Amino acid sequence: MPELPELEALRIRIGPRVEGRLITAASVNPKKAHLLRYPVDNFALDLPARRITSLTRRGKHMVFATELGGGGAPRWLVINPMLGGRFQMAGGDTAVPSTEVFTLRIEGKQELRYLDFRDMGRIYWVGDCSQEVPGWDLQGPEADSVAPMGLDVFRTRLRRFRDELKDLLRNQEFLAGVGNAYSDEILFEARLLPLRRRASLKPEEEEALFRAIPLVLSRAVDVILANPNYEESKQDRTFMAVHMKGGKTCPRCGHRISQIGSNREPLNFCRGCQL
Numbered sequence: 001m002p003e004l005p006e007l008e009a010l011r012i013r014i015g016p017r018v019e020g021r022l023i024t025a026a027s028v029n030p031k032k033a034h035l036l037r038y039p040v041d042n043f044a045l046d047l048p049a050r051r052i053t054s055l056t057r058r059g060k061h062m063v064f065a066t067e068l069g070g071g072g073a074p075r076w077l078v079i080n081p082m083l084g085g086r087f088q089m090a091g092g093d094t095a096v097p098s099t100e101v102f103t104l105r106i107e108g109k110q111e112l113r114y115l116d117f118r119d120m121g122r123i124y125w126v127g128d129c130s131q132e133v134p135g136w137d138l139q140g141p142e143a144d145s146v147a148p149m150g151l152d153v154f155r156t157r158l159r160r161f162r163d164e165l166k167d168l169l170r171n172q173e174f175l176a177g178v179g180n181a182y183s184d185e186i187l188f189e190a191r192l193l194p195l196r197r198r199a200s201l202k203p204e205e206e207e208a209l210f211r212a213i214p215l216v217l218s219r220a221v222d223v224i225l226a227n228p229n230y231e232e233s234k235q236d237r238t239f240m241a242v243h244m245k246g247g248k249t250c251p252r253c254g255h256r257i258s259q260i261g262s263n264r265e266p267l268n269f270c271r272g273c274q275l
């Protein structure tokens, strides 16, 4: 599932290629039309001739703001890729994968494709995110806003929740943008075990979490952007320290990395150096 770093890197990479540009055509793969939370015919009719004014991210959603020429009302294309959604920016001559859900043709002979191999993504085409995208207003602050928020505000926010740390980090009402993969990485960085209860944290452990969240997220954005061969549609996460590394050696202490849960949704951590 793409999380904040993948979506942030995507925004940085494709934002400049689509912002200010006209959508010239939109097509929906009939086999995947059920993923659109909006009548499919209208989708293909409404999008062309609109201009993408900005590409932003909110939590795990990519948000394409659009407007019609002549100052019509703005509308937003909001996509939550969930488990198997990926974006692909391609020239028109690149073969369309069978996982394609929709394609936007964008002026300058570009195609922005949304692919989904799990058919769980959620696609909204709305005039008001707050009213029309479920859970929109429940999202907490962006997980990468933790550093500017400051330790005291973070602590106060943290203490409102009772979850185990793993669930806490994945709770979008606590912070938006972190899911199963980066919660493992953040807890590894903070040296905290995922099943610890929030209330068991000592003040210095709260601070370790406060420091680990922005560090892990920004480092991941940098790694993704620094990889010239990175393909959004494949989502390479081999750079991670513990996530999906069950049975391998901990890069920090040499202990064997533990895994709980399925191979698809694993929870990974190191019993040697996380407390």
Ligand SMILES: [Zn+2]
Residues within 6 Å of the ligand: 250, 251, 252, 253, 254, 255, 270, 271, 272, 273, 274
């Ligand atoms: Zn370790």
